[in-house]
Amino acid sequence: MWDALIITPFVNVLLFIYTLVGHNFGIAIILFTILIRLITHPLTVQQLKGTQGMQKLQSDARWIEMQKKYKGDKEKLAQEQMKLYKEMGINPLGSCLPTIIQFPIIIGLYQSVIRTLGTTPLDLLDLVKHIYPGFLHVSAVVPLNSHFLWMNLGQPDLIHFSFLPAGIGLPILAIIVVITTYLQSKLLTPPSNPGDQAAAMSKAMNLYMPFLMGYLALTLASGLALYFVVSNVIGIIQYALLGKVNWRSLLPGGAKTVTVTTQKAALPESNKIASLDGKKSPVAQSKKAVNPNGKKPRATTGGKTAQPESKRKAKKEA
């Protein structure tokens, strides 16, 4: 079922692109990744809208109030939350449903790249079985020309330079994977609220994931590493076009958190959430909301503000 619906069509489209671009598998991987990202773009937009809706909801005074009020009564809390969802026109599944739909597509993309490489007998046997007989001819796509730039896409990438001792190489592509994964996670992470567990978790993930991906790029076929890089870069471009890239987070000390106050919730809607058109940066808007006097937000460590506890309490009370 999975193979018939996802993998086989993906493998055939990938190979078809490969035949169109002069048997260059590197270009085929790049174009195929772009194609899949374009097809799933509406889902990405939906996901962003849903995420924004949830952010908007969670900074609403009524939401914060009901969390305190019905802390011990989960049933009542759920009822009140549903009322607020309806009132604000937010679908609670709005952000996760598109992600759930996209997930198998992304896995399929990843697996189809692996299958298509066919560098071992079982892989090739599997690949040949997946080729639609009327669509592609085996002799046109096997053997796959897996050379791209300096890489053999079927092997892990390691460049041996003359200035290095014999047997020691530089994993250039794995390094690019680490950098682009880090940039992507850094750029796409929105400013967070102090004490926000999810934000703290994603911050930790932002640190670990680049190394995990780098390790995989180091040990797996470089065709997959190329896919990682392309996917990361397209992800950044995609979010940038939607105005959702937090460029300031790249600057030293740029990863600030936003202090949540009830005042913020009371601000006009346009000042709190940027539109998807990206005309107003949500980061800038949020910072303005928190710091009406123009002072910079305070730097944070581990997702918590560096403000003294007493000051934060005083601010909340005010």
Next chain:
Amino acid sequence: MKITRPLTVSLLVAVVFLSACTAGPSNTSWPGLTADQNSAYVANASYVYSIRLSDGTLQWKFPQNAGKGFYATPALTSDGQLIVGGYDNILYSLNSKTGAQNWTFTQATDRWIGGVNASDQTIDAPSSDHILYALDLKGKLIWKYTTGFSLWATPVRDANRVYQPSMDHYLYALNASGGSLVWKTDLGGPAVGEPALSSSGVLYVGTVSKEMLAVDAASGKVLWRMPTTGGVWDKPIFDNGTLYFGDMSGNFYAVDAATGKVKWQINPGGAIIDSPLLTTSAIIFGTESGALVSTDFSGKILWNRQINGKLYTTPVQAGDRILVAISQGTDLVVAMDKNGNQVWSFIPPK
């Protein structure tokens, strides 16, 4: 920290998801099997095993610590060496009695997938690095020839030439003494199976793009092409003017070697990936669906045994035993009598 658990879970999910797609040595190929009078030798995953033919017990394994992957069919030389290539790009010569390492050949830069052709004085070793290496029996390079793509097929040799099919769609004829090119012929598709060479000087070779071809060994001229329903991975077995081979669609063919006309064909179900075994009274072949099938020479099925696993490896006859190597099953090797009744099975030690 409160975040530790969800973070750990997320990372584990990511690792499982991503590493699920990595190819370990156990799922990239199928066992290579050969035998002499007393022992069977099987290369599978991390080890090469020597199994006593009388009772199926382990005699030795190589290496002591798990290797990177062994799948190429081991080959025995006339002086008792067992030659087997690994996924670590190294070609090993082992003492077939003890499993001790004699020598290694380390000039290849990619995996050894195809088995070598060992004759009295030379070892023709095809590598995935596109190169056919001709070595003497001490592992010293005599010559090498570079083709256009990976070599997975075992070459065949006559008195003057070595014939090597390549995945680059060509069949190469090389001078046996110096490795110079005599001719090369476009087969129209990748060839991963060993060619059969008849005494009348005709080469028979199948391609993954669904054809069996007959090629004149002297000139390289294609004598006939026979379309098949599925891709051909295996070496056709030439016997008494007839070729026997299977294809990926599950068809098993008996073909007139002179004309390429099908004499008979059967389809017992499941892709046929490696060559059949011809005994004096029967043809025996395995299928991907785990069926071990025996037919007579007119295509009538004599018996059909279902084995737990996939059969990608050519059955091997050793004395009165038929040895079958199994992929993705519990047993690695099963020994049967001529009627397909199991005599013993070998499960690799943990």
